[in-house]
């Protein structure tokens with residue numbers, strides 16, 4: 001199967017193959033029975049619905065057990081607007097989509113604050129509330145009696161912009177809309193928005209450190225996912241012509257989730273296959289209708305055990321997150337490092353950090369100057385990482401201030417500190433393991449990308465050119481950090497040292513004015529350490545203010561300008577490295593007798 005993945009993926013991604021399939025369906029539907037055309041219409045609506053899960057769960061990592069709620073808002077919204085208010089379907093369905101998007105956006109406020117099982121419960125609750133509202137608000141929705149008479153081809157009442165549509169014409173319209181949705185989903189995945197969604201999915205701390213705000217990113221994911229589910233619901237209402245609450249309960253939420261998971265979360269083509277199978281199978285296997293949940297459960301269990309990445313993962317290469325068109329455009333541009341803009345002074349004044357009774361930092365002050373490398377050293381547990389966490393916005397200090405370039409950044413969120421151009425790396429690199437090196441580096445430039453979300457979605461030249469500009473910078477940064485050879489390798493498959501280098505490179509892509517490097521040389525080979533030292537010198541030459549946490553004294557010797565030593569959360573030394581080697585308190589607390597002899 002592995003050998004088949006590459007050729008199959010090429011076929012699936014080929015625009016001619018896609019256009020051929022669309023044309024075949026567009027023309028071939030004339031030869032099909034009205035029943036088959038209707039099932040195919042359900043498949044298309046299912047594909048759009050599954051994409052809404054793909055976006056929210058597959059990309060942004062937010063599980064949803066109440067997606068039938070968004071689907072229902074779209075369906076009832078479009079149905080009521082068309083039937084009760086006589087609004088044209090061409091306006092009614094987009095309005096219903098907007099309603100569902102608004103519901104998604106609103107849900108993101110509470111849902112964005114919780115994770116895992118709590119998120120599952122909250123979204124389940126949303127679906128249940130929607131179901132009850134539909135059942136009880138009979139004046140609007142028809143309650144348990146349902147809402148009959150929604151314009152549809154089945155009732156021969158569907159008119160769009162004055163044109164009457166039969167089942168076949170509606171199928172053709174659905175085909176065009178589905179093709180557009182899939183195209184937009186592909187564009188989204190390969191844009192800064194899709195990458196940000198996936199970065200949040202992988203880890204909010206890592207994403208925040210390069211300026212990706214988790215809150216607004218999740219809100220966008222919920223709104224877009226709601227819009228897609230609402231679109232599917234609106235189109236469904238005009239396909240069936242009758243809406244009853246039973247079509248929008250837990251069963252539908254579970255059904256779409258199972259289809260998306262079995263198709264392979266993140267795999268657009270895998271989900272097209274899975275929805276097709278799941279929609280045709282029940283029609284063919286009516287005998288199982290009563291045991292639908294058992295059948296779903298068995299298929300899901302089988303899929304999770306045998307095909308954890310779903311049908312898409314079995315048949316196709318994993319999705320990539322950069323447009324090939326942007327890569328081609330970048331190849332024509334000169335590779336240049338981020339411009340040297342000088343830095344700003346970072347001043348930490350009287351910072352104290354308490355964790356309950358433990359004082360991890362006690363009245364710590366230090367200054368990082370532009371174009372200077374300051375080493376922060378001290379024994380394990382002395383508070384080095386805590387200080388970096390305070391400066392970078394992960395912790396709010398109990399007392400004290402952090403000022404950068406004249407702006408008080410104390411207590412700002414991590415993504416706001418990154419936006420102020422103070423960028424950090426972690427003791428354990430917080431990269432996106434499923435991204436390639438290049439994709440991870442491009443994530444570093446997320447904050448600097450200027451094109452609009454619409455330009456990204458539509459793949460407009462402004463978006464391609466912007467991406468290409470940053471990709472050209474990435475070439476230069478990869479050459480500097482010795483990553484060019486592994487540019488297209490997936491991060492999870494690379495050795496620790498390479499990952500560390502990639503994180504340093506990613507920080508550089510964010511055009512920082514100050515960088516905080518938390519033990520960047522840990523686990524590196526001799527050669528890698530030499531390369532890292534050169535990269536840090538280059539950063540210094542660019543005028544950045546650099547804080548370097550490190551235990552290797554040999555590494556620091558020729559590299560650093562200033563040293564600050566912490567012990568039990570207190571600064572015990574501030575000065576140059578030669579002076580530090582002779583300082584009695586530092587020797588006693590950290591260096592020990594060996595260093596004394598050296599000194």
Ligand SMILES: Nc1ncnc2c1ncn2[C@@H]1O[C@H](COP(=O)(O)OP(=O)(O)OP(=O)(O)O)[C@@H](O)[C@H]1O
Pocket residue numbers: 355358360378379380381382383384385386387427
């Ligand atoms: N989130 C937290 N909650 C409670 N205690 C914490 C937290 N973070 C750090 N600490 C404590 O603060 C102290 C300083 O830890 P920190 O990780 O900053 O030390 P460090 O100097 O970076 O050590 P190392 O060299 O081992 O990384 C330790 O006692 C640690 O257990």
